[in-house]
Amino acid sequence: MPEEKELRYDPEGIESRWRERWAADAELYAAEARTCGKPKYYVLEMLPYPSGQLHMGHVRNYSIGDALARHMWMRGYNVMHPMGWDAFGLPAENAALKNNTPPRDWTLANIAAMKRQMQRMGFSYDWATEITTCLPEYYRWNQWFFLRMYEKGLVYKKKSKVNWCPECCTVLANEQVIDGRCWRHEDTLVEQRDLEQWFFRITAYAQELLDGLDKLDGWPEKVRTMQRNWIGRSEGTEVDFFLAEEIDQGSGVRGQGSEATRIRVFTTRVDTIFGATSVQLAPEHPLVTALTAADAGLKTQVERLIKEQKKARESGDLGAIEKHGVPTGHFAINPYNGELVPMWVASYVLMEYGTGAIMSVPGHDERDFEFAKKYAIPIRRVIAPADSNANEPALPFTVEDGVLVNSGEYSGLTCAAAQKRLQEAAARGGFGEAKVIFRLRDWGVSRQRYWGTPIPMIYCERDGLVAVPDEQLPVILPEQIEITQQGGSPLGRVPDFVNVACPRCGGPARRETDTMDTFVDSSWYFYRYTDAKNDSAPFDSATARYWFPIDQYIGGVEHAILHLIYSRFWTKVMRDLGMVGNDEPATRLFTQGMVIKDGAKMSKSRGNVVSPDEMVARYGADATRMYALFAAPPDRDLDWQEDGVAGVSRFLGRVYRLAMRYAPAAKAGRGQQAGAPEGVSLKLLRKLHQTTAKITQDFEGRWHFNTCVAAIMEFVNEMQAADAELAAGTVSGTVIHELLRSLVLLLAPFAPYLAAELWEELGEDGGVLRAPWPRSDPELAKEDKLEIPVQVNGKLVTVVRVAADADAKTLEAAALGDDRVRARIAGKNVVKVIVVPGKLVNLVVK
């Protein structure tokens, strides 16, 4: 007999063939209409910035989402699995400067390249709903939303101190400043500038954004905690202290001082206010500015504090910086007891938080204590432990469940009770009130850049600020424009763009030349997928109500604050506009781990980047994505080892050859009736049904795809080990058919190309994607015999082989009947026998 030529697994051949066939089938990954009757499932991976190159982080992210999408299709869901491009942003302008390419051309070329890479990977995206945020058909709706929010008072313009990145030459939102540095330029310190800016009133939703987190139990706790911290809700009291001199000279009536002499402080511990021995103002507090105007000496000192504060902000370790202060020589009156306390300027008080002024209670606050010690400010005890027998604790005593002392009429009250009474007194006396403050501040969206959505506003000489009317949308971003590194908004240098007739009076007017933060684009993009071609609205409300919320959102944890808080805000705004029915964009969020190489995150600067193209060329897309799922559980960091990819590729080769070898037998046995399986057949079927159960469970719960792949490998190993029996015809064609058919189905979410190929080789039709997911028969999955470990005093001695359903008595007898066990317990008393049927036997002896 001529030697049979061994088949070679040729990923390149298989994958290119199927890529062509899939590309020709426009409906393959399309979601069905909402009337289809199937349950819907919206799985979404975060849309990428089109940098031009897919990196391994993307591949990992999309491999997870793709496995899930394919699995859900096979489970019979109506699946939406879209992809798009977050296509505005600074890199396009930088590239334009460097290569003299228009940002649009550069961006669109990058998109084309990355789309090719994605298609090469075989991801199941419905390209008919693809969105590209830099195209007018998309960004016109940014402008439309801007106008709706403007109408509702959720957009406003104000001059304020803003973060300026000298590298980006633009303003940044607070969320884009990390440790005083730009989120895109780690080495660049952000400057503070006074500029007129557009803001979204995200703070109007601060409380709801916070409360909503409690209900988002499908989100990682880590992300929820980060958002809670960012929103930073704080309950306390605002209290007015007044400059003593002014009150003496004026009416003399407490609580009616002028605004210029009022020092409003915020405190969470108003119960300690009788212990306030100074008030501390931020160096940039308006009152300090007023005082320094008339006092050159003070001015010099305060400027030093400002410099110090700036340095502290940049250092990233604020707690370690020594606190400095300057006495102003003025005094303020504590409204509760009329006491005069000195007024200081302190480097540790921030103008941007609370009121920019605090009361300093050194007896009961760590920082105030440190400060008072340094400057010999009196320290007073006003809180004692609730337990009156306790020793007097050392100061500062910061617990909040004590009792007030030395506090006038409030002495003896608990802290909580005193807070309430003191707030009531402040409200009555008109010198304060209970107050909730948030750390979250409004979202500054103006960018002095070109490559972004034009802000649809017009400045008319006669009518002032005029919104662009809806019918004039979109305000098109001009394309022929010279990009330079000059300051100011590039659009300001395009007269055709700037000069416009006022929509109201027709007179001469100027357009707003700032563009929107690109996070606006990504705050609502996932709604657009549901109705991507709509040219009369951002999307159809009924369609969005069908698809939303997103069932599973998958992306990197680096967006925990930025994108994920903005898009929650946007959803609530759209809900209040009546456009959507959901309060939150996504029920479940999954944040995958980073891809690591040689102990560090893959990055160009470290030179440890592995290109997906290279992997695909060498090992195929199936092996590359399957390795991305196999090397670590998806939530953990993944160490990229090329040998591992090679290993997965070899495994797929074994699967291919095994399936091809027995495909004829399987085809012949297809649809035939089989008797009760026994011997090798039973053994293989049992393993198959165990594997199916394991993988099905994992998709439903813990998503440990690494052990799913391992389970498939175990199953294939077992088939391989039975190769002789299979070749000898011991196993019927019907059983072989079930084994191979199910193997291909289980493989389909992880290695879709090979699965498609083998599905066809097995003579199945209709495509593996729409084939029903295999069911595990619990009876078939059950073992009939088990090896039960036997321990003596908790130490393993041997295993006994017994029937799987053996009861405790049988197990005990089997254990005691074992020679090794007998030898071990000879001459000793068996004190206790622990039998866990199906698990183990433990003999406690003395």
Added chain:
RNA sequence: GCGGAAGUGGUGAAAUGGCAAACACACUAGCCUUAGGAGCUAGCGCCCAAAAGGCUUGCGGGUUCAAGUCCCGCCUUCCGCACCA
């Protein structure tokens, strides 16, 4: 400083309180030969020449018949937050 996650072979890792190291990678030995980034077989935590045996999940305690897993204390690494009043 506060909060979170993690720490298991040479490497990536596995283990609803019940046989620690599944599945891979690397390595070693053998086989095969259309010499391939191939395939097949076997070995592979540590100690001991081997067997028998003993030891082993960052460190120290505890709970339990039984702990990588639960509890307490500590160490290390990573991530997030932080003069937030």
